[in-house]
Amino acid sequence: MSTHTYELLSNRAVATAGVVYFLALLSHLVEWSALIGRRRTDPDVVEERELVGAGGPAPDAELVEAQDTDDRSERVAMFGRLGYLLTCIAALAHATAVVSRGLAAGRVPWGNMYEFTVTGTCVVAVAYVVLYRRLKLSWMAPAVVAFVMVFLMVGVLALYTPVEPLTEALNSYWLVIHVFAASLATGAFTLGGIASIIYLVKRRYPEAASGWMSRVPSLASLDRTAYRIHAFGFVLWTFAVLITGPIWAHQAWGSYWNWDPKEVWAFITWVVYAGYLHARATAGWKGRNAAILAIVGLATLWFNFIGINYFSTTSQHSYASLPSQAPAIVEAPLSAGTVTA
Amino acid sequence: MSEPVRETPREMSARELARWSWRQLTSMRTALILLLLLAIAAVPGSLIPQENLDSVKVSNWQDAHTTLTPIYRRLGLFDVYGAPWFAAIYVLLMVSLIGCIIPRLFVYWRGLRAQPPAAPRNLLRMPDAISYTTSESVADVVARANAVLSRKRYRLRGGTGRVASASERIETVGEVAAEKGYLREAGNLLFHCAVIVVLVGFAVGSLFGYKGGVIVLVGDQYGFSNELTQYDDFAPGSLFQPDQLNWFDLHIHDFHVDWLTSGPRQGMAKGFRSDVEYQDGPDSPTKTYDLAVNHPLEIGGTEVFLIGHGYAPVVTVRDGKGDIVASGPQTFLPENQSFLSFGVIKPAAGDISAQGLFYPAEVTLGGQPQNITGDIGDKSAAMLSLQVWKGDNGLQDSEQSVYTLDTSRMTKVNDTGGRAFNLRVGQTAKLPNGLGTITFDDVVRWNKLQISQTPFKHVALGGVTLALLGLMGSLFIRPRRVWVRARETAGGTLVEVAVLDRSGNDEVDAVVSGLVAQLQGREVEELT
Numbered sequence: 001m002s003t004h005t006y007e008l009l010s011n012r013a014v015a016t017a018g019v020v021y022f023l024a025l026l027s028h029l030v031e032w033s034a035l036i037g038r039r040r041t042d043p044d045v046v047e048e049r050e051l052v053g054a055g056g057p058a059p060d061a062e063l064v065e066a067q068d069t070d071d072r073s074e075r076v077a078m079f080g081r082l083g084y085l086l087t088c089i090a091a092l093a094h095a096t097a098v099v100s101r102g103l104a105a106g107r108v109p110w111g112n113m114y115e116f117t118v119t120g121t122c123v124v125a126v127a128y129v130v131l132y133r134r135l136k137l138s139w140m141a142p143a144v145v146a147f148v149m150v151f152l153m154v155g156v157l158a159l160y161t162p163v164e165p166l167t168e169a170l171n172s173y174w175l176v177i178h179v180f181a182a183s184l185a186t187g188a189f190t191l192g193g194i195a196s197i198i199y200l201v202k203r204r205y206p207e208a209a210s211g212w213m214s215r216v217p218s219l220a221s222l223d224r225t226a227y228r229i230h231a232f233g234f235v236l237w238t239f240a241v242l243i244t245g246p247i248w249a250h251q252a253w254g255s256y257w258n259w260d261p262k263e264v265w266a267f268i269t270w271v272v273y274a275g276y277l278h279a280r281a282t283a284g285w286k287g288r289n290a291a292i293l294a295i296v297g298l299a300t301l302w303f304n305f306i307g308i309n310y311f312s313t314t315s316q317h318s319y320a321s322l323p324s325q326a327p328a329i330v331e332a333p334l335s336a337g338t339v340t341a
Numbered sequence: 342m343s344e345p346v347r348e349t350p351r352e353m354s355a356r357e358l359a360r361w362s363w364r365q366l367t368s369m370r371t372a373l374i375l376l377l378l379l380a381i382a383a384v385p386g387s388l389i390p391q392e393n394l395d396s397v398k399v400s401n402w403q404d405a406h407t408t409l410t411p412i413y414r415r416l417g418l419f420d421v422y423g424a425p426w427f428a429a430i431y432v433l434l435m436v437s438l439i440g441c442i443i444p445r446l447f448v449y450w451r452g453l454r455a456q457p458p459a460a461p462r463n464l465l466r467m468p469d470a471i472s473y474t475t476s477e478s479v480a481d482v483v484a485r486a487n488a489v490l491s492r493k494r495y496r497l498r499g500g501t502g503r504v505a506s507a508s509e510r511i512e513t514v515g516e517v518a519a520e521k522g523y524l525r526e527a528g529n530l531l532f533h534c535a536v537i538v539v540l541v542g543f544a545v546g547s548l549f550g551y552k553g554g555v556i557v558l559v560g561d562q563y564g565f566s567n568e569l570t571q572y573d574d575f576a577p578g579s580l581f582q583p584d585q586l587n588w589f590d591l592h593i594h595d596f597h598v599d600w601l602t603s604g605p606r607q608g609m610a611k612g613f614r615s616d617v618e619y620q621d622g623p624d625s626p627t628k629t630y631d632l633a634v635n636h637p638l639e640i641g642g643t644e645v646f647l648i649g650h651g652y653a654p655v656v657t658v659r660d661g662k663g664d665i666v667a668s669g670p671q672t673f674l675p676e677n678q679s680f681l682s683f684g685v686i687k688p689a690a691g692d693i694s695a696q697g698l699f700y701p702a703e704v705t706l707g708g709q710p711q712n713i714t715g716d717i718g719d720k721s722a723a724m725l726s727l728q729v730w731k732g733d734n735g736l737q738d739s740e741q742s743v744y745t746l747d748t749s750r751m752t753k754v755n756d757t758g759g760r761a762f763n764l765r766v767g768q769t770a771k772l773p774n775g776l777g778t779i780t781f782d783d784v785v786r787w788n789k790l791q792i793s794q795t796p797f798k799h800v801a802l803g804g805v806t807l808a809l810l811g812l813m814g815s816l817f818i819r820p821r822r823v824w825v826r827a828r829e830t831a832g833g834t835l836v837e838v839a840v841l842d843r844s845g846n847d848e849v850d851a852v853v854s855g856l857v858a859q860l861q862g863r864e865v866e867e868l869t
Contacts, residue, residue: 224848242805256801264383271376
């Protein structure tokens with residue numbers, strides 16, 4: 001296949017993934033809406049250890065109602081499985097889009113903001129699909145699918161760029177390692193952030209017996225899940241930001257740490273997540289405040305990726321200390337739209 | 342303290358105050374707040390132009406914000422990462438970190454040699470405990486607990502696993518105390534120590550290092566010697582000594598660019614390579630090097646990076662009498678990706694100056710000159726479009742940028758049509774009223790080199806790598822204590838198992854039930 005066909009394939013696959021994610025989201029919404037007003041007696045809830053009808057034997061008069069409950073829980077289970085299956089299909093199409101984009105460009109598919117968005121959301125989706133059973137993430141489903149779908153669509157609608165070669169400075173195998181680690185970390189932080197957001201919501205309804213909060217695991221378990229995902233993301237982020245980033249920056253720009261806006265925000269993200277890890281071990285900061293810190297960290301992460309390009313007043317070509325209108329060979333990746341540093 | 346009679350609250354003595362402050366500073370809460378302060382303090386530097394990144398942008402910003410500038414300047418907001426208040430935060434953080442780490446090192450050292458603590462009296466009061474009754478004897482249970490736990494590489498408390506016989510106590514009791522995951526705290530300590538190493542390496546590197554930039558014309562007749570006066574810009578660390586500059590001499594023999602000839606970025610430059618020839622000592626032989634992006638040249642601790650390139654039209658300016666007032670390559674700075682470049686010609690003598698655009702490959706579309714690519718090819722499409730000014734160009738007055746022309750004391754010289762003077766290579770423009778001539782002789786290329794010394798960079802890199810290892814240890818190793826107690830009762834042997842997760846992040850109940858299953862001899866998948 002030619003470069004062009006790969007590019008077309010990638011675009012089609014992104015569109016397909018978008019549609020299937022939407023269907024998956026619908027399916028999960030049906031699943032969750034069926035939960036509303038329903039007692040917490042659903043046998044398919046994996047993390048639920050109580051037996052069905054824990055409230056004691058139902059009197060005859062309630063048999064009809066119990067029958068109804070059974071139907072509903074079947075519906076819940078079916079739409080839950082359907083949603084997961086659709087998410088798997090969508091993630092597969094999504095991964096196809098990423099791979100064919102790479103084949104079209106003849107390089108790793110994270111050279112600009114569009115590609116990074118597609119790859120980053122793909123990491124979130126694949127991580128979710130893979131960890132679904134292990135970490136029992138069914139309660140996260142609508143949030144993750146909605147997130148992936150929205151960001152993928154934002155990428156397609158606002159950031160799309162045709163396949164183009166990389167600027168010289170980005171043409172390094174450090175790009176492969178550095179950006180790959182950064183996008184994995186971004187995926188992990190995003191999943192962890194979603195867990196922390198749900199943690200905060202759950203705090204308000206800790207004893208919810210019906211509705212979708214009843215599906216969500218206990219506060220302690222949510223907190224642990226969030227921590228595990230964050231810890232994994234933090235190690236990757238450290239590797240990406242504080243090891244491969246400086247090495248690459250030194251090779252390309254002659255200076256391993258420059259306080260460039262991208263670097264500054266990557267550093268801020270790192271510090272905030274370091275704060276999160278400390279907060280979990282500090283009296284008075286556990287739980288709520290730690291979760292808030294995790295969400296702040298997520299905000300800085302995505303701000304660095306998208307926002308800083310619009311807010312920063314510092315030259316995009318600042319690595320060359322020529323007057324700012326001069327495009328040096330070595331562009332800060334801001335202009336190329338890659339998340340670095 | 343010696344006077345317990347005085348009940349009234351007294352003021353803290355200086356010593357107590359110091360102790361109290363030290364304890365506050367080294368507390369986890371303070372460290373956390375300092376961390377968050379550091380994150381907040383780093384923000385303005387990404388939003389306000391910074392001197393160390395782009396001084397031109399800073400002065401433009403300052404011109405545009407005359408009220409804010411003095412306030413910002415006083416607060417050091419144009420150099421946030423060198424500002425005292427920023428330094429105060431990270432110095433405090435470091436002190437807090439050291440104050441936190443040192444006692445923990447001692448605690449860890451003692452803990453490493455200590456036995457796992459004995460079982461608490463009432464195991465079932467622990468949050469994660471379970472009990473069951475078995476027909477096996479106490480000794481068998483204890484022996485199996487010993488085997489299971491040591492297979493899982495737990496450290497066992499010495500003397501446990503022994504069964505106290507009925508004569509010593511009223512009933513036969515055996516217990517096992519075990520602990521594992523000691524490396525978690527080691528990783529934690531390693532991480533924090535490594536952070537200090539990184540900061541020290543980074544700080545020392547920026548104190549003794551320097552970063553300079555120079556534009557070098559391509560050609561054997563041009564070149565660069567590593568002396569302070571040769572740099573266009575030079576940013577030394579505060580402890581930098583000029584004698585750190587090691588002797589070398591280089592010139593750029595040739596420069597190659599791959600231009601994109603198709604695709605959406607057609608006409609842009611892609612690959613760059615400079616054939617550099619250099620000597621690292623006055624008597625050393627000349628060496629060659631392919632200098633490219635991501636491929637720096639290292640000469641005895643100094644590194645040379647290729648970070649930019651452009652065109653320098655060679656121009657000769659003659660005054661009305663035909664005397665040459667300026668001659669040679671004039672560096673023009675690229676304005677966009679296709680290397681449409683802007684530059685200034687400011688002869689020190691005479692009263693003619695010029696500024697204008699250089700088009701590497703010009704075509705006229707609809708009467709307007711357009712640049713189509715940065716590839717100059719055979720130079721036949723190259724064009725220099727100049728506006729000529731007459732009067733005092735201010736070069737004698739003061740320091741000013743060689744890339745701008747102050748026309749406040751000058752008048753514009755127009756050619757007959759009121760348009761700019763457009764010249765191809767080899768052409769000469771005759772200025773009206775016998776002012777003189779400007780000849781566009783040729784074009785040469787230039788390279789922007791960054792030359793820098795970054796001492797101790799390997800210290801910083803090694804530190805970060807150690808920090809990462811320590812971090813992984815501190816996050817992924819699960820420290821826990823396990824106690825098993827078996828006691829003979831009327832209904833058989835009562836076994837109590839308790840697990841204490843010391844990290845707070847463990848799935849403890851799974852560990853407890855797995856352990857119980859193994860003690861009961863049931864086959865279960867191995868739990869970590």
